[in-house]
Amino acid sequence: MKAIVYERTGDPSVLELVDRPVPEPAAGEVLVRVAVSGVNPTDWKARRSFPLPVGWQIPGQDGAGVVEAVGTGVDRKLIGERVWIWEAAWQRPWGTSAEYTLVPVRQVVRLGDASFDLGASLGIPFLTAHRCLTAGELLPDSLRPGALADHIVLVQGGAGAVGNAAIQLARWADATVVTTVSSAEKAQLAAAAGASFVINYREQDVVEEVRKIAPDGVHTIVEVSPSRNAATDVQVLRHGGAVCVYADDEPEVGIPIRPLMMVNARWQFVLVYTEPTAAKAHAVRDVAAAAEQGGIRVGVDAGLPLHHHPLAETAAAHQAVENSTVGKVLITTSET
Template identity: 85%
Template sequence: MKAIVYERTGDASVLQLVDRPVPEPGPGEVLVRVAVSGVNPTDWKARRQWPLPAGWQTPGQDGAGVVEAVGEGVDRALIGERVWLWEAAWQRPWGTAAEYTVVPVRQAVRLGDASFDLGAALGIPFLTAHRCLTAGEYMPDKLHAGALSDHVVLVQGGAGAVGNAAIQLARWADACVVTTVSSAEKAQLAAAAGASFVINYREQDVVEEVRKIAPDGVHTIVEVAAAHNAAVDAQLVRHGGAVCVYADDGGAEVTLPIRPLMVHNARWQFVLVYTEPKAAKAHAVNDVAAAAAQAGIRVGQEAGLPLHHYSLEATAAAHVAVENGVVGKVLISTTDER
């Protein structure tokens, strides 16, 4: 099979297209013929600095494809199932930037008739967004239609992949979603994703505009730039509300006004999808799968998430695009089945 492999950390030039034997699924694992691999910021960050316990790594946490074989203890009825994959390369060498990969069976989720493009876009962004939408004291553990019908959610940076996922999931759960963006073009994307209100933070006062919509503040803030937005978030989180931070601004530090947040019993929740509690992860996988099955989440320009397709041979270019902050979702087509 063809696979992308790197044997040392570094820039995108370390990514090599190689021929490897098709891996055999071990006990509790499935072999998946990958159709589409999703690229996330975590992929280039891992490529630059994460250790290589196996001495090599195929990148790609997310993907979608068809189950080709199963290991010992796995129901053979899964063979032939279309699935989406999550955390394929987390503490494992077999990522999704390859024609085949192996994952534990619980990390291969039935996709049904949804597109492989959608399946490859679900993992990191949507599981992260789910955690951000369920970690607060006012928020439910699980999402479904109506779960957030009385809630106001603020998504800081609604045109990014996680921001888009948070908007779509929150709207699927019937929340009122307010989001911030930096341009008219990004405002169009956030509106397409389903945001109820879109605020251009370069032209409007975010605190003033959000207070018009939610005078008592918002239940949860999905935060991409905590160091930059901390003062705004502190003014907008309601009593008992939560600010859920999923990015680190390149290692920046956050300064918070303690007393106002104490008065509100506010929560600052830091989110890393890989290490979130197991129960929360299980809820996220189930809910995201349900939302996809119900057509509650989508991808593409019409969903506010433009798609950028690359071939397996062009994986290095795909990584560079993500590292340079391309707007939308970068996907690698590993076969012609997309």
């Protein structure tokens, strides 16, 4: 099989296209012929600095394809199923940037008739967004239509991958969604994703605009830039609300303690890989349901432009994500 492998950390030049034998699934594993691999910021960050688990690594946490074989203890009815994959390369060498990958069975989810492009876009962004929409005191543990009715959600940075996912999931759950963007082009993408209100923070006063929409404040904030937005967040959060931080634009952030204390606010830090087991199970189930019901989409019409690369150009795909390309970067890995 063809696979992208790196044996040392570094820039995209460490990624090599190699031939490897197709692996066999061990007990509890499935072998997936990968059709599309999703690229996330965590992939290039791991490639640059994370230790290699066994001296080599196939990158790629997310993907979609068809189950080709199963190990002992796994229901053989899975063979031939179209699936999406989450966290394939977390503390394991078998990522999704290859024609085949090995995954623990619990990390594949039936995709049904949805596209492989959608399946490869679900893992990191949508599971992260789900956690941000369910971790606060005023929020439900699980999402479904109606779960966020009467809730107002602020998504800081609505044109990013997690921002887009948060908008789509929150709207599927019937929230009112306010989002911030930095340009007219990004405003169009956020609106396409389903945002109820879009604020250009370069041209408008975010606090003033949010308070017009939510005089009592928002229930939760999905936060991409805590160091830049902390002062704004505290002014638009309602009593008992939460700021859910999923990105680290700076290594440290200062927060105004007394104003947050006065409203019993919560700062919730989110890393999808280490979130509580029950929360992860809710997220996988709910994201799968949203995809099945058509509540999640990809493409320009969903505010998430797609950028496809062949497997041999994985280095270019990594560089595109590292350069903050707007939209979803995908790698076509096989002809499944």
